Amino acid sequence: MGLRRVVGAGLDGSTVTLTIGKIEIPAISASYGDKLDKAKHSYMGSQQTDEITLGTYDAPEGEIKVSSVIFRSIIMPAMPPYAGGNLRLPIIVGFEHPDLGSDSDFLQDCYLNNWAQAVQNSNAAFEVPLKVTIRQIYWTDDRKTINQLRGLPPPSFSLSAF
DSSP: OEEOOOTTOOOOGGGEEEEETTEEOOEEEEEOOOEEEOOEEOOTTOOSOOEEOOOEEEOOOEEEEEEHHHIIIIIHHHSOSSOGGGOOEEEEEEEEETTTEEEEEEEEEEEEEEOOOOOOSSSSOOEEEEEEEEEEEEBTTTTBOSSOOTTSOOOOOOGGGO
8 A cells, every 4th residue: 555644643663563484573673784885086187076887786694683582482482493593584674554544664684683682680671682784675565675676677766756
């Protein structure tokens, strides 16, 4: 359906769901993103940028933070007995609001490559930060990418869109 703009309404943590594989995970927080690393070139005798490359795609390591109870009672039982860090997983981050509609981001081919636990003598709830390696991010229900995907035609651009 996609999100629609409603004046005075916004998204917050109560509108977000996180699904790893087929399991909805009650998460505390999640962070992810991607970028194109572009190179600039200047010709000798020039102080201006003369060329910019199309760049190289990178999705830096993301993080999903869950409670220790969720990690131990939902995530770990779903993991294989060995090589869990080599398990390729799809992750969907969903947004749903009664006035705004729904939307989602698709994180393709993710690996939970860092399992960590810190404990202390306090009344703070234990949390587990999971580091996530991401192959590709598809933004919104339209599954848009920041980068050019192999085998697809180059994008066209219209100034009327802006």
